[in-house]
Amino acid sequence: MKVRDEAADLREDLWDFVLAAAPLARSLTGNGVRRTLRLFPEELGLEIHEIPTGTEVLDWTVPREWNLERAWIRDPHGTTVVDTRDHLLHVVGYSTPIQTSISLGELQNHLHSLPDQPDLIPYRTSYYKETWGFCLPHRQREALMEGDYEVLIDSTLEPGALSYGEIFLPGAEDTEFLISTHVCHPAMANDNLSGIAVSLGLARILAAREDRRFGYRFVFVPGTLGSISWLARNRKTVGRIGHGLVAANLGDPGAFHYKRSRRGNATIDRAVERVLADRGLADHITDFVPFGYDERQYCSPGFDLPVGLLSRTPWGQYPQYHTSADDLDFISSQRLAESVSLYLDVIDVVEANRCYRNLAPHGEPQLGRRGLYRSLGGDDRGRERELALLWLLNLSDGDHDLLAIAERSNQAWDLLSEARDNLLAADLLEPLD
Ligand code: ZN
Numbered sequence: 001m002k003v004r005d006e007a008a009d010l011r012e013d014l015w016d017f018v019l020a021a022a023p024l025a026r027s028l029t030g031n032g033v034r035r036t037l038r039l040f041p042e043e044l045g046l047e048i049h050e051i052p053t054g055t056e057v058l059d060w061t062v063p064r065e066w067n068l069e070r071a072w073i074r075d076p077h078g079t080t081v082v083d084t085r086d087h088l089l090h091v092v093g094y095s096t097p098i099q100t101s102i103s104l105g106e107l108q109n110h111l112h113s114l115p116d117q118p119d120l121i122p123y124r125t126s127y128y129k130e131t132w133g134f135c136l137p138h139r140q141r142e143a144l145m146e147g148d149y150e151v152l153i154d155s156t157l158e159p160g161a162l163s164y165g166e167i168f169l170p171g172a173e174d175t176e177f178l179i180s181t182h183v184c185h186p187a188m189a190n191d192n193l194s195g196i197a198v199s200l201g202l203a204r205i206l207a208a209r210e211d212r213r214f215g216y217r218f219v220f221v222p223g224t225l226g227s228i229s230w231l232a233r234n235r236k237t238v239g240r241i242g243h244g245l246v247a248a249n250l251g252d253p254g255a256f257h258y259k260r261s262r263r264g265n266a267t268i269d270r271a272v273e274r275v276l277a278d279r280g281l282a283d284h285i286t287d288f289v290p291f292g293y294d295e296r297q298y299c300s301p302g303f304d305l306p307v308g309l310l311s312r313t314p315w316g317q318y319p320q321y322h323t324s325a326d327d328l329d330f331i332s333s334q335r336l337a338e339s340v341s342l343y344l345d346v347i348d349v350v351e352a353n354r355c356y357r358n359l360a361p362h363g364e365p366q367l368g369r370r371g372l373y374r375s376l377g378g379d380d381r382g383r384e385r386e387l388a389l390l391w392l393l394n395l396s397d398g399d400h401d402l403l404a405i406a407e408r409s410n411q412a413w414d415l416l417s418e419a420r421d422n423l424l425a426a427d428l429l430e431p432l433d
Helices: 011-022 031-036 102-107 138-143 189-207 224-231 268-276 333-352 380-395 402-410 413-425
Strands: 047-052 063-074 080-083 098-103 150-160 161-169 176-182 215-221 241-247 257-260 307-311 357-358 397-401 429-431
Touching: 011 150, 011 189, 031 161, 080 307, 098 102, 102 150, 102 333, 161 189, 161 224, 176 224, 176 333, 189 215, 189 241, 189 333, 215 224, 241 268, 241 333, 257 268, 268 307, 268 333, 268 402, 268 413, 307 333, 333 397, 357 380, 380 402, 397 402, 402 413, 413 429
Parallel strands: 176 215, 176 241, 241 307
Antiparallel strands: 047 161, 063 080, 063 150, 098 150, 161 215, 257 307, 357 397, 357 429
């Protein structure tokens, strides 16, 4: 796919970020999230918010903070079976600390593996139930010998805070565009380093723009509890969010997919549909379901924000999902740049979408007299351009915004944008607010 230069230019920087963030032990809370957020360039003005343990956030309570030093299992010969220094997925997230010697039978109660994917380490967490555990390839688990095993989980589960990051880039209007990505997964590349990297790229590009119509609010939150905390703290002002996207799964080789907001026909839904339809991906759009990522929280009925989920392959629909196979080889800097570029296409549609009024609505205005035919050219493209001019003139009655004109005429967005520019220059249209 064609990638905008401004996105392509960030390829190396985004990859450097991915490489730096990959080894950090992210979780629902803890230093891994903080260290990841501190990798952001200072000029973006990212603010790290800390919500103390025990704080009530909507119907939830911020839990104790979890930090991991190291975890390992040693077999009866003292040989290391698994070690988080080899792979962070080897420990169940939020495992309570333990150091003990136990039989294989007892240890089995604390092991997780994937019989259908016997060479992969699964990703497991236990945020709300106090327990401990290890994850390992099923093949390795089956080869464990009888006897006593040493286990160590050097972790802390103590009063602390839940951390999330926020960047705000003001715009000409009060309306805000929310881009939310989760930051709580350790070790895995597509879910969720790709979403963080793409959001970072967008923030850098949008920060450099001086003509932002909307304010852009980027939130980097631990999944579920992070967005719930953000909503709880911004309850009175979330009405400013006029458009929003949850960014995740944006580095894999799959095609783009969109899940609509709960509203289903919000401007963001229509804008993404237009961008995907123009790329032949109209059938990659699904309706809202109250399951998935943080759109579940933004689209809860009390908020009902216009926030959809724009990803490549949807979560859970690729075999590498939530396993050690979701590694750096599964994503690429090129695909991250493509995702940044596609998000910019959507953002530009939303920024440009408004209603116009035809200033010569009685009969068709003479396009030739105004030099508009000269811009058409005599080829097939010229016929399309003429039709785009006529559709715009016909539907610019103050009731149809540009997206509505694109939907009714089935004209490509690029063609309509060009026609709008020509009609504005010829004083045949005026923008309405
Ligand atoms: Zn996930």
